[in-house]
Amino acid sequence: MLEISSVQAGYDRTTVLHGVTVSVPKDAVATVLGHNGAGKSTLLRVAMGLLKPKKGAVLLGGEDITRLAPHQRVARGMAYVPQGQQSFPHLTTAENLRLVADGRPDGKEATAEALDLFPVLRELSGRRAGLLSGGQRQQLAIARALITRPRLLLLDEPTEGIQPSVVAEIEETILALTRRGGLSVLLVEQHVGFAMRAAQQYYVLEAGRVTSSGEGGTGAEPTVRAALSV
Amino acid sequence: MTVVLNQSFTGISIGAVLLLIALGLTLTFGQMGVINMAHGEFIMAGAYTTYVLQKSISSAGVSLLVALPLAFLVAGAMGALLEWLLIRRLYTRPLDTLLVTWGVSLMLQQLARDVFGAPNVQTAAPDILTGNISAGSVTFANNRLFILGLALLCVLGLTLILRFTPLGRRIRAVVQNRDLAEVSGIATGQVDRITFFIGSGLAGVAGVALTLVGPIGPTMGTNYIVDAFLVVVVGGIGQLKGAVITAFALGVLQSVLEYSTTVSVAKVVVLVAIVAFLQWRPQGLYTLRTRSLA
Ligand SMILES: Nc1ncnc2c1ncn2[C@@H]1O[C@H](COP(=O)(O)OP(=O)(O)OP(=O)(O)O)[C@@H](O)[C@H]1O
Numbered sequence: 001m002l003e004i005s006s007v008q009a010g011y012d013r014t015t016v017l018h019g020v021t022v023s024v025p026k027d028a029v030a031t032v033l034g035h036n037g038a039g040k041s042t043l044l045r046v047a048m049g050l051l052k053p054k055k056g057a058v059l060l061g062g063e064d065i066t067r068l069a070p071h072q073r074v075a076r077g078m079a080y081v082p083q084g085q086q087s088f089p090h091l092t093t094a095e096n097l098r099l100v101a102d103g104r105p106d107g108k109e110a111t112a113e114a115l116d117l118f119p120v121l122r123e124l125s126g127r128r129a130g131l132l133s134g135g136q137r138q139q140l141a142i143a144r145a146l147i148t149r150p151r152l153l154l155l156d157e158p159t160e161g162i163q164p165s166v167v168a169e170i171e172e173t174i175l176a177l178t179r180r181g182g183l184s185v186l187l188v189e190q191h192v193g194f195a196m197r198a199a200q201q202y203y204v205l206e207a208g209r210v211t212s213s214g215e216g217g218t219g220a221e222p223t224v225r226a227a228l229s230v
Numbered sequence: 231m232t233v234v235l236n237q238s239f240t241g242i243s244i245g246a247v248l249l250l251i252a253l254g255l256t257l258t259f260g261q262m263g264v265i266n267m268a269h270g271e272f273i274m275a276g277a278y279t280t281y282v283l284q285k286s287i288s289s290a291g292v293s294l295l296v297a298l299p300l301a302f303l304v305a306g307a308m309g310a311l312l313e314w315l316l317i318r319r320l321y322t323r324p325l326d327t328l329l330v331t332w333g334v335s336l337m338l339q340q341l342a343r344d345v346f347g348a349p350n351v352q353t354a355a356p357d358i359l360t361g362n363i364s365a366g367s368v369t370f371a372n373n374r375l376f377i378l379g380l381a382l383l384c385v386l387g388l389t390l391i392l393r394f395t396p397l398g399r400r401i402r403a404v405v406q407n408r409d410l411a412e413v414s415g416i417a418t419g420q421v422d423r424i425t426f427f428i429g430s431g432l433a434g435v436a437g438v439a440l441t442l443v444g445p446i447g448p449t450m451g452t453n454y455i456v457d458a459f460l461v462v463v464v465g466g467i468g469q470l471k472g473a474v475i476t477a478f479a480l481g482v483l484q485s486v487l488e489y490s491t492t493v494s495v496a497k498v499v500v501l502v503a504i505v506a507f508l509q510w511r512p513q514g515l516y517t518l519r520t521r522s523l524a
């Protein structure tokens with residue numbers, strides 16, 4: 001579904017990614033693990049088009065999308081939940097969702113489906129997103145991404161800084177979504193346990209290079225933990 | 231008492247003019263953060279649109295009514311073109327934006343001189359707007375009432391668009407988090423252009439209104455542009471209601487002071503009051519508050 005091949009990228013004069021190749025098979029979950037500052041978010045920004053790579057290419061379903069703007073990638077079926085529970089703070093919860101549903105023929109049903117996944121958002125519909133708790137805002141962010149009915153979802157640390165009970169809920173939802181089929185996911189995670197449970201494919205990123213990769217599943221967890229601890 | 235009422239009405243009508251010229255800036259400057267020095271020339275374009283129309287439509291009333299939407303389109307198109315040609319390349323460079331649009335402002339003034347001549351021109355107001363309405367001992371000039379109504383109508387229209395339409399949601403979303411809007415599937419560049427179109431179009435409407443109270447000339451925009459920026463800054467960046475309150479407050483303050491002193495003293499006092507206010511509240515009258523800035 002997604003091929004990130006030999007990507008070199010960074011900010012101004014600093015290079016963060018030194019030739020990274022990551023691929024997400026169709027209807028599967030690939031996870032990227034690594035320490036703070038390894039370049040995980042940078043990799044997702046390149047995949048989404050917020051950052052143009054200096055070298056390398058990004059392919060979606062075989063099509064070279066390296067030069068497309070982010071909104072054009074959304075139109076081709078990509079969705080992205082950035083790190084840090086981002087929202088449009090002065091729009092209400094409902095407006096945050098309508099914004100994405102506007103102009104989509106299936107917008108209403110897609111919104112209803114997303115709200116079914118996160119029922120708490122229904123009670124918060126009139127509240128400004130900036131006033132929501134971190135966990136609520138993250139649920140809103142995932143719901144907003146799902147309204148576009150993506151075939152590829154990029155998730156950047158979806159459970160970072162969120163209280164355990166909500167973490168479990170978000171993890172369950174993500175697992176359920178990926179099992180339903182029709183959706184490929186590129187998941188950046190710090191929680192190795194959850195990441196390996198969700199993923200069919202893993203990559204360990206260290207200082208902008210893939211240092212270890214292989215098949216996912218809980219069986220591979222010790223290998224990954226060892227790779228991360230060096 | 232009569233004097234107070236009459237002066238207050240004068241103040242409110244000055245405020246209405248201020249509000250009309252500042253309204254477009256609440257979008258281009260307030261929402262998008264662009265200091266567009268050519269905004270005044272979009273006002274001028276609206277005024278000359280009225281002038282040109284009146285040459286071909288004999289009824290002053292009809293030409294005024296046609297001028298309002300036409301000036302909106304003319305000034306709006308100029309704004310969208312400016313955004314597309316220059317401003318969008320300079321979004322991260324405010325100083326360059328200021329200098330470049332200042333240059334454009336001077337070029338547009340020269341263009342107006344070449345096309346319409348340097349001396350000021352005048353349009354005839356429709357008969358219905360030349361009279362007065364008296365209520366007791368208080369007199370309301372019809373043209374001033376018309377401008378007040380127009381200003382309020384524009385505020386209402388803009389508020390409704392921003393609050394309740396898909397376009398309004400997009401404009402607000404792009405302002406609040408551009409990258410997030412883009413990755414949510416919104417063509418942010420296109421939204422910028424439309425925002426600029428509406429903001430500049432409103433300057434054109436202001437230009438039409440100004441033909442009712444003064445002459446039309448190549449530099450008419452520059453006379454108003456500073457006041458317009460002041461209204462937006464004092465009102466609080468990105469805040470429509472702040473601009474509304476500020477425009478009327480400044481208008482009333484100005485007219486009351488003009489009554490008790492002279493026009494230039496009044497101007498100075500208003501400016502000092504603004505500076506003092508901004509020392510006390512640099513963020514302006516209203517600011518947006520949230521739990522986080524994410
Ligand atoms: N906008 C930016 N400008 C300059 N440098 C940046 C920028 N964003 C990130 N960096 C740098 O790039 C490197 C990789 O950052 P990135 O956010 O991709 O790391 P990460 O793996 O996502 O870390 P974390 O686990 O903390 O989220 C870091 O050294 C960071 O300081």
Ligand SMILES: [Mg+2]
Nearest residue numbers: 040041042083
């Ligand atoms: Mg990160």
